[in-house]
Amino acid sequence: MKAWFKSGSPWIWLNGGAVAFCMIMVVGLIGLIAVRGFGHFWPANIAQVEIIDPEGNRQVVMGEIVRSQTITAAVARDGGRHVPEGIDMLTRYLVKQGNRDQTGNDFAWYFETGMGEFQYPEDALQIERREWGNFYGQPVSLSREGEVIATPADANFWPLLQEAVQRSLQLYRDIHSIERGAIGRMNTEIERLRLDGRRLELSDPTPEQRAAEEARIATERARLDEEYAILRVELDALYQSTRRDTLRMRMSDDREVDLSLAAIVRITAPNAMSVPQKMAQYVERLWEFLSTPPREANTEGGIFPAIFGTxxxxxxxxxxxxxxxxxxxxxxxxxxxxxxxxxxxxxxxxNLAGVPSIVYGVFGLGFFVYFLGGNIDRLFYEAALPTPTFGTPGLFWASLTLALLTLPIVIVSTEEGLARIPSTIRQGSLALGATKSETLWKVIVPLATPAMMTGLILAIARAAGEVAPLMLVGVVKLAPTLPIDGVFPFIHLDRKIMHLGFHIYDVGFQSPSAEAARPLVYATALVLVMLIVILNLTAISIRNRLRERYRSASD
Structure with missing residues (x-):
């Protein structure tokens, strides 16, 4: 045994076991996040079940079965649930019943006592809405301008319904394009004219200059007013068109509700879909999650602004x-x-590398935002005051704070890379007649670039996952516009941004519906991990190329 220990074999096995254990933990964690997060986008079947309570009252529930739980009868009785004698354990089901505008709750627990068998009617529809969450029910009729054009008994009901939904989506995209595109640019120009007028008031021009500038501002404003009037008429026509189609739905309690297709994102019948159709629907929903902005207090929609901001x-x-x-x-x-x-x-x-990140956030808020930003506003954006431009948290200050936070990592890695270069390379360069500066920038620095890239990789990994300092210097719950767009100067460093890390915190701890937010927390966390991995792999690839390029020189 002593000889075995002296041979070093136990330590080899110990190290190998530790590495294997760590790999299992990492793979298991990522797998758990992936299953619970991305599994949310799979079109789940819609169940319908009849429940009879101890008083004999009948209730029909329709929705998605989220999960089940087995609890003791004592726990159920403590929660006010009547449990017949002789039952020690019972199961309860969490049902995503939707219809929040009608019932007040998206999710509800139902016990198995008095519950019949689950049914999966093929005509049950899942309707994703921009407001009030999902709606579950069975279709009654499709109306256009108040007249019924199709019922579920008609063979062309489903094609007409999908056609109406696609038309409503196209109208929504047209409205969004006008409001965020043309009208957004007009608002920017109007704000620019307002600032021009403010600068004119603060300056001391000659009467001729003042008159010419006021005439120019008035002319530009009149032109913008005429363009807006034309767009307003177009928008009113589009909004009027969105109210044309109405879908009447029957809820599980036999109440009938009229839904305007203008507020609908998607209509599906999961119980009637085949596996290939569900796979196509899964890909569509996943792409929507990655490419669209959030809605419904960040519990619905996508996370594209957060990805872009990060x-x-x-x-x-x-x-x-x-x-x-x-x-x-x-x-x-x-x-x-x-x-x-x-x-x-x-x-x-x-020591700076070990300072808590929230301290950097407080420093960034006090020094960068209030001191530097406030002075920049007073020097260059006086016309916009008292509304701050750079004297408020934004993208530039968030990036600068993170740069300060990760600066020690880059310094230490670069120094280590410079120290590892043999002195013979320096001496050889100097012996050939190169100056110290030429030796440094043409020989030493290129050989140290892999170490510099290592520092940058570590900095990116830490910066992408930070949340605490960003809450103070530029990250918000919902940013109305992206920091990069087609309006001059194209990159707007003063704008606030969304961030995946803060989005996870907001959805997980500030959401009005914890059950609706749970799968989005997992999905967003996996996207953040994948984004960090992609950024790191890109930097590692560049580092490896540089290492191969200068390998012969270092030998």
Missing amino acids: VTMVFVMSIIVTPFGILAAIYLREYARQNLMTRIIRISVY
């Missing part, structure tokens, strides 16, 4: 932190005298 912030942060971190490391390693002051600076850099 990627944009990471890129801006990388552009800021890379040159500062590399230049600081080069100075400390190659130019600064290695004395007490240099050692103190290095210790300070190492």
